[in-house]
Amino acid sequence: MTGTWQEELRAKGYRVTPQRQLVLEAVTALEHGTPEEICTAVQRTAQGVNISTVYRTLELLEELGLVKHTHLGHGPSTYHLAVDAEHVHLVCRGCGAVSDVRPNVADGLVEALRSGHGFETDVQHLTVYGLCRDCRP
């Protein structure tokens, strides 16, 4: 591993700004958050960060590998820390609840796709739709 993300930013010619720190803190605090939610969360702490800055910052942080995003259903994309990304998302079509499970549930799938199709799965981006315990018929 290299140094802090601040150092990594500077090393690549980017700058460390309060907005970027705030967005990253918000993603950390929220665990799961849409750009809109992240923007709102930041406004509670400081005077605010513009929504377009949130989008640009998330794009940058994703490029750096600090955050990840997934698409959970119809709505906006959801961002979370890459460090926290070691899980698979379960989305219930009944109640809309999102829960996380350990990625080893997908081990068989990953292996089957690798050996059978030469496909290297990005488990951190895996979202499984279905019905949760409470919504099952």
Next chain:
Amino acid sequence: MTGTWQEELRAKGYRVTPQRQLVLEAVTALEHGTPEEICTAVQRTAQGVNISTVYRTLELLEELGLVKHTHLGHGPSTYHLAVDAEHVHLVCRGCGAVSDVRPNVADGLVEALRSGHGFETDVQHLTVYGLCRDCRP
């Protein structure tokens, strides 16, 4: 199985219209299609179906269980026949290619989620992101 989808429509108080037949034909012909693509495909055959009608029709057809949709990356959602849905989508983050694989690759995942989390997976809605054979490092 009950009768045809036309009968099923009428039985539920809906009507069978040329637009609905055209949209369903387009979904069948395209195999994978965004609402926009479906709309364009229909315009090649007939005088055209409005994009909002395509959305409303797809929503209806999905409610009937005739078509399914998935979210493949940032763009619009993709619709396909439910009958054809017996597969898992692989989306390559490198070249963007979408391929289909047999659903039994996910059998282990489905079983693990069912026994471990009480979660009933909708395999037809499963989309796996990663890198395909040609894009692997």
Next chain:
DNA sequence: CTGGGTGCAAAAAGTTTGCAGCGAC
């Protein structure tokens, strides 16, 4: 005939972009 369906246009929701001024380094 009747009520659901369609087209059109406008609005909503989510995301991206152009640009002038600001501030990290």
Next chain:
DNA sequence: GTCGCTGCAAACTTTTTGCACCCAG
């Protein structure tokens, strides 16, 4: 001081909605 970053507003894309007219049953 330089040049990347930000806020603002406007554009863009995807999807939804209101409404008058139309047509399947």
